[in-house]
Amino acid sequence: ATTTVYQAENATVSQGVVESNHAGYSGTGFVNYDNVSGSYVQWSVTAAAAGSATLTIRFSNGTTTNRPMNIAVNGTTVASGVAFNGTGNWDTWQDVTVTATLNAGANTVRATATTANGGPNVDRLTAVENAAGGPSMA
Numbered sequence: 590a591t592t593t594v595y596q597a598e599n600a601t602v603s604q605g606v607v608e609s610n611h612a613g614y615s616g617t618g619f620v621n622y623d624n625v626s627g628s629y630v631q632w633s634v635t636a637a638a639a640g641s642a643t644l645t646i647r648f649s650n651g652t653t654t655n656r657p658m659n660i661a662v663n664g665t666t667v668a669s670g671v672a673f674n675g676t677g678n679w680d681t682w683q684d685v686t687v688t689a690t691l692n693a694g695a696n697t698v699r700a701t702a703t704t705a706n707g708g709p710n711v712d713r714l715t716a717v718e719n720a721a722g723g724p725s726m727a
């Protein structure tokens with residue numbers, strides 16, 4: 590399987606800011622979603638082949654309140670109200686995983702906050718192409 594890491598700080602951000610003031614992130618920072626419904630991070634995810642992929646979002650939520658998000662692939666919501674529960678503090682990161690079908694080539698993956706609290710802090714998206722072939726395949 591092909592695994593690719595996409596940092597949130599390199600993604601398209603609507604109603605959020607890139608920050609680095611909490612420990613434990615990968616890359617150069619994370620996205621702090623504005624505390625508003627509709628705030629989002631959108632990645633461009635390239636798939637070698639069409640098919641199933643596992644999408645893992647690494648996040649932190651230093652509150653005790655779930656910050657649910659909808660996950661959309663190429664404009665279609667594939668998972669609604671995915672829970673991003675409290676992680677204990679803003680320096681502690683956890684993974685949430687959804688499965689989706691990707692097209693060959695470029696895809697958009699958008700994680701949109703659905704409550705007035707906005708999203709959690711988001712570090713990165715990891716995409717694993719579940720059925721991608723090895724180097725010998727056409």
Ligand code: GCU
Nearest residue numbers: 611621622624679707709710
């Ligand atoms: C704090 C925290 C931020 C976080 C914010 C929030 O300000 O430092 O990293 O994004 O709370 O509640 O969203």
